[in-house]
Amino acid sequence: MGEVILLKRSAVPDKSPTTSDLNLGEVAINTYDGDLFIKKDNGTASIVKFVNFQHVSTDATFTDDSDTLVPSQSAVKAAIDGKQDTLISGTNIKTINGNNILGSGNLLIPFIPQKAGTVTSGSFSGNPKKSTITFSTAFADANYSVSVIGIDSRSWTIESESSSGFTINANANSALTGNVYWVAKKHATDMSGVVTSGSFSGNPKKTTITFNTPLADANYSVSVIGIDSRSWSIESVTSSGFIINANANSALTGNVYWTVTKHGEIS
Secondary structure (H helix, E strand, O other), rough: OOOOOOEEEEEEOOOOOOOOOOOOOOEEOOOOOOEEHHHEOOOOOOEEEEEOOOHOOOOOOOOOOOOOOEOOOOHHHHHHOOOOOOOOOOOOOOOOEEEEOOOOOOOOOOOOOOEEEOHHHHHOEOOOOEEEEOOOOOOOOOOOOEEEOOOOOOOEEEEEEEOOOOEEEEOOOOOOOOEEEEEEEOOOOEEEEEEEEEHEEEOOEEEEEEEOOOOOEEEEEEEEEEOOOOEEEEEEEEEEEEEEEEOOOOOOOOOOOEEEEEEEOOO
16 A cells, blocks of 8 residues: 655634744644645745635625635626616716716806895885895805895885895885895806997898806806797807807898806806
């Protein structure tokens, strides 16, 4: 009968050799776990444990949650296949106002500033009864709207709007008995205007709009509507203005109205 060669071994569960237990070139076995070990030394001695099939998990859900198991290729593939597709803006994930929400950095969402307050009945005076509202911090301009509601039923109107405030008119001489509540909301639209038909020239008919105060940049959109039916388009958009193109050679007979809406944050 041939000679039986026995390797260094242990039958203790989960027991591994240390670097002092093995010489380089020796092999050790844990006969309980079925694990095989060698010693390696690349300048620092360490023990290498060989992975065999019993350490491979085919569970694609990874519920085993174990550091002693490695997933099989089929398990990894099944797990990856079950995940969501790569996100592509506008294809399988929506955009916000045409802006891609993927990637780094901040996505600016328009913020519309507003102010609100309460006026006591005794603050109204004169005939008809009026009260002046002065903002603690002025708006950049008077491009805002005001909503008013009061305890007393009145035909409320707004007068003398400025960047600093406005006047509430109760349109009645009788004294008020309750508070009046107001909200001033800045318009998202930064500017608008009217162009007369005679301002258009050339073929096709065009007119140039120049802002009184330039915007911070050209990140805005323009809406155009005219008395005459035309395929309106916008050209040469800059922070200082733009060109309206009627895309027709025939003269216009009525006014053209334009509105500019700034994109991003509104200060």
